[in-house]
Amino acid sequence: xxxxxxxxxxxxxxxxWQDVWTHTGIYRTDLAxxxxxxxxxxMFPYPSAEGLHVGNMYAFTGADIYGRxxxxxxxxxxEPMGFDAFGIHSENFAxxxxxxxxxxxxxxxxxxxxxxxxxxxxxxxxSHEVNTTDPRxxxxxxxxxxQLFEAGLAVRRKAPVNWCPRDQTxxxxxxxxxxRCERCDTLVVQRDLEQWFLRITAYxxxxxxxxxxxxxxxxxxxxxxxxxxxxxxxxxxxxxxxHANTSIDVFTTRPDTVFGVTYVVLAPEHPLVEQLTTPQxxxxxxxxxxxxxxxxxLERQQGAREKTGVFTGAYAVNPANAERIPIWIADYVxxxxxxxxxxxxxxxxxxxxxxxxxxxxPIRQVIVPPDSEPHGAFVGEGMLVDSGPCSxxxxxxxxxxxxxxxxDRQIGRPTIQYRLRDWLVSRQxxxxxxxxxIYCERCGxxxxxxxxxxxxxxxxxxxxxxxTGSSPLAEVASFVETRCPTCGGPARRETDVSDxxxxxxxxxxxxxxxxxxxxxxxxxxxxxxLPVDMYIGGAEHSVxxxxxxxxxTMALHDLGHLPFEEPFSRFRAHGLLTKHGGKMSKSRGNxxxxxxxxxxxxxxxxxxxxxFLGPYDRGGEFSDTGIGGVRRFLGRVWDxxxxxxxxxxxxxxxxxxxxxxxxxxxxxxxxxEELRYNTAVAALMTYLNTLQERDSVHGEEVxxxxxxxxxxxxxxxxxxxxxxxxxxxxxQQQFPVASVAVLEVETxxxxxxxxxxxxxxxxxAPQASEAEALEAARHIDTARTALEQASVTRVIYxxxxxxxxxxxx
Numbered sequence: 001x002x003x004x005x006x007x008x009x010x011x012x013x014x015x016x017w018q019d020v021w022t023h024t025g026i027y028r029t030d031l032a033x034x035x036x037x038x039x040x041x042x043m044f045p046y047p048s049a050e051g052l053h054v055g056n057m058y059a060f061t062g063a064d065i066y067g068r069x070x071x072x073x074x075x076x077x078x079e080p081m082g083f084d085a086f087g088i089h090s091e092n093f094a095x096x097x098x099x100x101x102x103x104x105x106x107x108x109x110x111x112x113x114x115x116x117x118x119x120x121x122x123x124x125x126x127s128h129e130v131n132t133t134d135p136r137x138x139x140x141x142x143x144x145x146x147q148l149f150e151a152g153l154a155v156r157r158k159a160p161v162n163w164c165p166r167d168q169t170x171x172x173x174x175x176x177x178x179x180r181c182e183r184c185d186t187l188v189v190q191r192d193l194e195q196w197f198l199r200i201t202a203y204x205x206x207x208x209x210x211x212x213x214x215x216x217x218x219x220x221x222x223x224x225x226x227x228x229x230x231x232x233x234x235x236x237x238x239x240x241x242x243h244a245n246t247s248i249d250v251f252t253t254r255p256d257t258v259f260g261v262t263y264v265v266l267a268p269e270h271p272l273v274e275q276l277t278t279p280q281x282x283x284x285x286x287x288x289x290x291x292x293x294x295x296x297x298l299e300r301q302q303g304a305r306e307k308t309g310v311f312t313g314a315y316a317v318n319p320a321n322a323e324r325i326p327i328w329i330a331d332y333v334x335x336x337x338x339x340x341x342x343x344x345x346x347x348x349x350x351x352x353x354x355x356x357x358x359x360x361x362p363i364r365q366v367i368v369p370p371d372s373e374p375h376g377a378f379v380g381e382g383m384l385v386d387s388g389p390c391s392x393x394x395x396x397x398x399x400x401x402x403x404x405x406x407x408d409r410q411i412g413r414p415t416i417q418y419r420l421r422d423w424l425v426s427r428q429x430x431x432x433x434x435x436x437x438i439y440c441e442r443c444g445x446x447x448x449x450x451x452x453x454x455x456x457x458x459x460x461x462x463x464x465x466x467x468t469g470s471s472p473l474a475e476v477a478s479f480v481e482t483r484c485p486t487c488g489g490p491a492r493r494e495t496d497v498s499d500x501x502x503x504x505x506x507x508x509x510x511x512x513x514x515x516x517x518x519x520x521x522x523x524x525x526x527x528x529x530l531p532v533d534m535y536i537g538g539a540e541h542s543v544x545x546x547x548x549x550x551x552x553t554m555a556l557h558d559l560g561h562l563p564f565e566e567p568f569s570r571f572r573a574h575g576l577l578t579k580h581g582g583k584m585s586k587s588r589g590n591x592x593x594x595x596x597x598x599x600x601x602x603x604x605x606x607x608x609x610x611x612f613l614g615p616y617d618r619g620g621e622f623s624d625t626g627i628g629g630v631r632r633f634l635g636r637v638w639d640x641x642x643x644x645x646x647x648x649x650x651x652x653x654x655x656x657x658x659x660x661x662x663x664x665x666x667x668x669x670x671x672x673e674e675l676r677y678n679t680a681v682a683a684l685m686t687y688l689n690t691l692q693e694r695d696s697v698h699g700e701e702v703x704x705x706x707x708x709x710x711x712x713x714x715x716x717x718x719x720x721x722x723x724x725x726x727x728x729x730x731x732q733q734q735f736p737v738a739s740v741a742v743l744e745v746e747t748x749x750x751x752x753x754x755x756x757x758x759x760x761x762x763x764x765a766p767q768a769s770e771a772e773a774l775e776a777a778r779h780i781d782t783a784r785t786a787l788e789q790a791s792v793t794r795v796i797y798x799x800x801x802x803x804x805x806x807x808x809x
Contacts, residue, residue: 038071
C-alpha cells in the first residue's frame with residue numbers, strides 16, 4: 001500500500017499499484033494451463049495522432065470493466081493489446097509531421113503504451129503485444145494473402161476503383177462515405193486500374209446466414225445484412241435488335257413488372273456500349289462516359305441527384321411482349337452491381353419514373369393498387385393490368401408464373417444477387433506490408449515462396465505518395481528487381497502494399513500464439529482460446545473490420561487452418577463519445593486528451609466518469625463539469641473505509657443491512673452482465689450513502705463495497721483492500737454473489753379461500769409449508785365462519801399465492 005496515512009492521493013496510489021501489478025505479473029495469463037479460458041478483446045488503436053483521446057479511453061474502459069468483472073467470477077481472462085500501426089492513418093500523420101513513418105510510428109507506439117494505456121487501469125497482458133509493422137507480424141499477413149491466392153480468393157483484375165486525390169490511393173467501397181474518403185473527407189473519383197481484390201463475395205450467403213446465430217449487437221447485424229444486400233429475382237436476356245447473337249442480361253426483383261418495361265439502361269462502363277452505339281450517337285455517348293469517370297460509384301447512387309443519360313441509338317426486344325425498347329446509358333446504373341444493366345419500368349420504380357420524365361420516355365402502368373389510383377410511381381404489389389395473359393393476376397401469382405415462363409423457355413432463371421462487392425485490398429502507398437507476388441514474363445503471376453517471407457518493406461528516404469497510380473516502391477529498383485522463384489529468370493515484385501484492414505482482419509488470431517515464430521496459430525492454443533469470447537468495439541466498424549474479420553476467419557477455416565468459422569462468439573457495440581455534438585477528431589478541433597485527467601484526478605476518476613455519462617451502448621456528450629462529483633465519490637469511499645478500518649464490526653450485519661448489501665450486489669451484477677455501467681455506478685453511489693449514514697459498519701459491508709467497486713476503480717479498490725489487511729490482490733478475489741435467502745422478504749401476503757372464494761389474507765414466510773399455511777388460515781375469522789357446519793375435505797396450497805380450503809357440508 002502507499003505511505004499516505006489518511007489523504008487520498010490518486011496519483012501516488014495509481015503509480016504504486018501499476019508498479020506492483022507489473023512486477024507481480026498479475027495480468028499475465030498462463031495460456032497453456034488456464035482451466036477456464038476467457039478471451040476478452042478490444043479494438044487495437046491506430047498510433048496515428050499525438051495520443052489517444054477520451055473516446056478511445058471510453059471504449060477501452062468499458063471492455064476492461066467487463067474483463068475485470070469476468071476474472072473475479074473465476075474465469076482466466078486474457079486481455080491483450082497491440083497497435084494497428086500500418087496504413088493511411090499513420091502515413092498521413094507522418095506526412096503532416098514531416099517525419100518518416102517508421103520513426104514516427106515507433107515513437108507513437110511508445111507514447112501510447114507507456115504514458116497512456118499503462119496508466120489507464122486496464123488489465124492488459126503486455127507479454128502478447130502485437131504491432132502490425134513488425135516483420136514477425138506482417139510475415140503472417142503476407143502468408144494469409146498467399147493462402148487466399150492459392151485458393152483463388154485473391155485475384156488481380158482491372159476495374160473502376162475509388163481514388164482519393166488527397167490520399168493518392170484507391171479505397172475499398174466500405175471506405176467511401178457519401179462519395180467521400182472516410183479518412184480525409186475528400187471527394188472520391190473513379191479510375192480504371194489493375195488492382196488486387198479478395199473475393200469476399202464468394203462468402204456472401206454464409207456471411208449473411210450466420211448473422212442469425214451470432215450473439216452480437218443487433219445494430220451491427222442489421223448493418224451487415226444491409227451491406228451484403230441479398231436480393232432474389234429473375235435474370236433474363238433481352239436480344240438487341242439488329243445485332244445477331246447479342247443480348248443484354250438484366251436482373252429484376254419484380255418479375256411481375258416485365259410488361260411495363262419501356263426502355264433499358266446500361267452502365268456507361270458496360271462492355272456492350274461501344275458495340276451498340278450508333279454512329280449518330282457516338283460522340284454524345286463518349287462525352288457522357290468521360291463525364292461519368294469523374295464521379296465515384298457512391299456519388300452516382302445518390303437518389304437526390306438530377307438524372308442524366310444518353311440514348312445509344314440501339315433497341316432491345318422485350319421477350320415478354322416482343323416490343324422494341326430504346327437502350328440508354330446512365331450513371332445511376334453501376335457496372336459492378338448485378339449485370340450492369342437494368343430493365344426500366346417507370347410506372348413501378350421511382351428512379352425510372354424520374355429518368356423517364358426527364359427525357360420524355362413512355363410510362364406504362366402495369367400494376368395498380370387495390371383501392372386507389374396511383375400518383376407517381378407505384379412501387380408496391382397489386383393487380384396486374386395491360387400485361388397480356390397475366391392481366392388480372394395479383395403480383396405474387398404473376399411473378400411466379402412469369403418467372404416459370406422465362407425458365408421454361410431457357411431465356412431466364414431465378415437468381416440471387418448481393419449488394420456486397422469484392423474487397424479491393426491493394427494500396428498505392430508506402431506504409432504497409434508489400435503484397436507477396438512476383439511477375440515473370442515467362443511464368444506470369446508467381447507467389448513468393450513461404451520460406452522467403454516476410455517480403456520486407458524497404459527503408460527508403462523518398463516514401464511520399466506519387467499520385468500516379470503506382471506505389472513509391474515502384475521507384476526502388478533494389479526492391480522491384482528480383483528473380484522468378486519458378487524459373488530463376490529476371491522478374492519484378494508487386495509494388496502495391498495491402499490495406500491495413502487486412503492486418504486488423506486477423507490480428508486477434510495471433511495474440512495467443514504471438515510467442516511463436518514458426519506458426520501464426522498454434523493448434524492447441526488456438527483451439528483453447530478462440531473464437532474470442534467477448535469483443536467490445538465501435539459500431540462504425542460494422543461493414544469494415546467486423547465483416548472483413550468474419551470473411552478471413554471463414555476462409556482460413558475452409559482452408560483447414562482454423563477449427564471455427566466465426567471469429568467472435570459475442571460482440572457488443574459501445575456508443576460514441578462526442579464533444580460539441582460531433583465525433584472527436586483533430587479536424588473538428590474537439591479532441592479531449594486524457595493525460596491531464598490522469599495527472600490531476602487519476603485514471604479511476606476518469607474511468608468511472610466516462611461510463612457514468614450515459615448508457616454504454618449509446619455514448620454521450622463529454623463535458624467535465626460533472627467529473628468532480630465522481631472524484632468526490634471516490635474520496636468519500638476512501639474516507640469511509642479509513643474511518644472505520646480499525647473498528648469494523650465483526651459478524652453478519654443486521655438483516656436489513658444484509659438485504660441492502662445483497663440488493664446492491666444483485667443490481668451491480670446484473671448491470672455488469674449487460675454493460676449497463678452507468679446504473680451500476682449509480683447503485684454504488686446509493687449504497688455508499690447508506691453506509692455513510694451509520695455510526696458503525698460491518699466488515700462484510702465494506703468488503704462488499706470494495707469488491708463491487710474493483711472493476712470500475714481498480715487502483716483505489718486495491719489500495720483500500722490492502723489497508724484492511726486483506727490478501728493481495730482484490731482482483732483475484734471472488735466477485736460477491738447475491739444471496740437468494742437474504743433477498744427473500746420475511747413474509748408475503750397469501751390469499752385464503754374457502755371453496756374458491758377469497759375470505760382474507762395471511763402473512764406467511766415464502767418457504768412456509770402447507771401445514772403452516774393451513775394453521776394460519778384457520779385463524780382468519782371470515783374463513784372460520786364459512787367453515788361452520790362443514791369439514792375441510794381438501795387443501796389446495798400454492799406457495800406465495802393462495803391456500804384454498806375445499807369443504808363439504
